[in-house]
Amino acid sequence: MSFGSFSIRTTKRLAAAGGAAAAGLAGAGATARDALAAKAEPWQLGLPEPVTPLAEQMRTFHDLWLLPIITVITIFVLALLLYTCWRFSEKRNPTPSKTTHNSLLEVVWTGVPVLILVVLAFPSLQLLYASDDTADTEMTLKIVGHQWYWEYQYVDENFGFDAFLAARTHEEAEEMGVPRLMMTDNVVVLPSDTKILLQFTSADVLHNWALSDFGVRVDTVPGRLNEAWTKINAGKEGMYYGFCSELCGADHAFMPIAVQVVTKDAYRAWVQEAKQEFAALDPSLEEDGAREGGEITAAENADDAAGETLLRVAADDRR
Numbered sequence: 001m002s003f004g005s006f007s008i009r010t011t012k013r014l015a016a017a018g019g020a021a022a023a024g025l026a027g028a029g030a031t032a033r034d035a036l037a038a039k040a041e042p043w044q045l046g047l048p049e050p051v052t053p054l055a056e057q058m059r060t061f062h063d064l065w066l067l068p069i070i071t072v073i074t075i076f077v078l079a080l081l082l083y084t085c086w087r088f089s090e091k092r093n094p095t096p097s098k099t100t101h102n103s104l105l106e107v108v109w110t111g112v113p114v115l116i117l118v119v120l121a122f123p124s125l126q127l128l129y130a131s132d133d134t135a136d137t138e139m140t141l142k143i144v145g146h147q148w149y150w151e152y153q154y155v156d157e158n159f160g161f162d163a164f165l166a167a168r169t170h171e172e173a174e175e176m177g178v179p180r181l182m183m184t185d186n187v188v189v190l191p192s193d194t195k196i197l198l199q200f201t202s203a204d205v206l207h208n209w210a211l212s213d214f215g216v217r218v219d220t221v222p223g224r225l226n227e228a229w230t231k232i233n234a235g236k237e238g239m240y241y242g243f244c245s246e247l248c249g250a251d252h253a254f255m256p257i258a259v260q261v262v263t264k265d266a267y268r269a270w271v272q273e274a275k276q277e278f279a280a281l282d283p284s285l286e287e288d289g290a291r292e293g294g295e296i297t298a299a300e301n302a303d304d305a306a307g308e309t310l311l312r313v314a315a316d317d318r319r
């Protein structure tokens with residue numbers, strides 16, 4: 001299945017434009033970085049630059065809470081071990097004490113970890129609830145895991161496509177001018193500054209759609225519909241890459257995720273092109289002219305539940 005060249009071409013064109021912009025602003029580190037969004041740099045430390053509110057919240061949780069606490073614990077335990085090795089060696093401590101219990105110490109080493117967990121529970125639960133808040137989304141992208149590629153359905157626009165690995169070898173990558181094992185033949189295009197509902201399911205085994213920059217990492221489970229949301233900050237347009245993160249078989253390493261974030265206007269223009277390029281999810285909606293309206297209403301969706309029963313029914317249940 002390859003609707004291929006279209007997306008790669010578009011991507012190249014837009015990437016070239018991005019590159020030119022970055023070159024024009026040479027020295028502006030942020031711009032150069034955005035152009036390479038999600039591509040790890042040698043000796044890079046820390047989490048990738050977050051581009052969504054959720055990813056920002058996740059980074060804050062990690063950098064301000066988890067990392068300091070774990071650092072203190074690690075240093076404390078290491079110091080304790082070293083001191084014990086030194087102080088209580090056979091040479092320095094030939095006749096060991098026979099003490100077996102110390103109530104105060106036992107209360108402390110039980111109580112302190114409990115307190116740490118209670119403190120961590122607050123930002124953790126905040127994050128959990130925030131990532132579950134799929135209210136008021138403006139569009140829906142349905143993501144279906146396959147062995148070994150991703151299928152994307154723009155359910156509001158009634159079209160979809162498959163995304164296969166674009167370049168497996170160094171030679172292919174060089175020839176196409178794309179990053180090896182990261183680019184796909186068709187690229188997911190998403191608008192910035194738009195709250196997007198992401199729905200996940202699988203046609204065969206467990207996969208995981210993971211895109212760290214968005215703070216999204218969700219299992220696709222056969223027979224289940226998982227949900228998440230994302231809203232890419234305005235001004236963070238660019239290419240983002242992710243990977244299947246649930247061991248799913250022989251080609252697990254060869255089903256990357258490539259997402260191009262564009263402005264709302266560019267997205268609308270792309271949708272018009274994409275509707276011509278890609279197959280309709282439901283051809284019957286084509287014939288009755290529903291597509292001319294641009295939007296498929298929930299009622300039309302419900303009328304037509306037969307085709308993709310599980311996914312549709314699950315989606316409609318929410319309404």
Ligand SMILES: [Cu+2]
Nearest residue numbers: 244246248252
């Ligand atoms: Cu996988």
